[in-house]
Amino acid sequence: MIDNLPYRQVAVDEVRPGGLLCVADHASNYVPDGIDLGIDPKLLNEHIAVDIGVEGIADRLARRHGIPAHIACVSRLVCDLHRNEDDRSVVPTESDGKLIPGNIGADVEARLNLFHRPYHYELGKLIERLKPRMLIALHSFTPSLDTSDEERPWEVSLLYNKDDRAARHAIRLFGEQGLNVGDNQPYSGKELNATMDRHAEANGIPYCTVEIRQDQIDTKAGQARWAVMLADVLGRVALEV
Numbered sequence: 001m002i003d004n005l006p007y008r009q010v011a012v013d014e015v016r017p018g019g020l021l022c023v024a025d026h027a028s029n030y031v032p033d034g035i036d037l038g039i040d041p042k043l044l045n046e047h048i049a050v051d052i053g054v055e056g057i058a059d060r061l062a063r064r065h066g067i068p069a070h071i072a073c074v075s076r077l078v079c080d081l082h083r084n085e086d087d088r089s090v091v092p093t094e095s096d097g098k099l100i101p102g103n104i105g106a107d108v109e110a111r112l113n114l115f116h117r118p119y120h121y122e123l124g125k126l127i128e129r130l131k132p133r134m135l136i137a138l139h140s141f142t143p144s145l146d147t148s149d150e151e152r153p154w155e156v157s158l159l160y161n162k163d164d165r166a167a168r169h170a171i172r173l174f175g176e177q178g179l180n181v182g183d184n185q186p187y188s189g190k191e192l193n194a195t196m197d198r199h200a201e202a203n204g205i206p207y208c209t210v211e212i213r214q215d216q217i218d219t220k221a222g223q224a225r226w227a228v229m230l231a232d233v234l235g236r237v238a239l240e241v
Helices: 040-046 054-065 109-131 163-175 194-199 220-241
Strands: 008-011 020-024 067-070 134-141 156-159 179-182 209-214
Touching: 008 054, 008 109, 008 194, 020 054, 020 220, 054 067, 054 134, 067 109, 109 194, 109 209, 134 194, 134 220, 156 163, 163 179, 163 209, 163 220, 209 220
Parallel strands: 020 067, 020 134, 134 209, 156 179
Antiparallel strands: 008 067, 156 209
């Protein structure tokens, strides 16, 4: 986390308004000093703490493909920026069967003030300034959960709530790449779409919430490959919505 900010913005001054903007709510596993989650530090490198591979893709989209990015700089275990403020899991006490004992009895209001509110306030200001044609919400998911034996076969998925106009185009275009594409899988954007509900749907801005399976992007080579594909596919989607 830079200068105690829960976000960083990449290449936001180098593009003209009216393009694409990438948002990465779960890009970091950073735990600020003074917060003790009470967990094995090894868990900070797992999916319960960070969307594996997302930060590298968001950086590449911004620095190499001209798609500016608003990137989280704090772990979702500290404060989940992809939850509404009144969601009980905004400061999670468990995740995928793992107890987060340091969050039991945590000062939720303090964490909202430190992390959640400035993150979303600055994202809102950035959207107002850049007036993006389309938002990209970038996430990743595990091939399976520790609490379930069910395999997740989709290499990439598109999530949406009420506004599916961009997602429909993206599902088709990713399918044309020969990929197994999920439609509101492995969970539904109608149930969890907090950041895009707030910043896209509420403002009538088309968006794609893209979930990439983590074994596709857990290396720099995979991240580079997907950054190229995302820039191409989502650039074409933006022209159709």
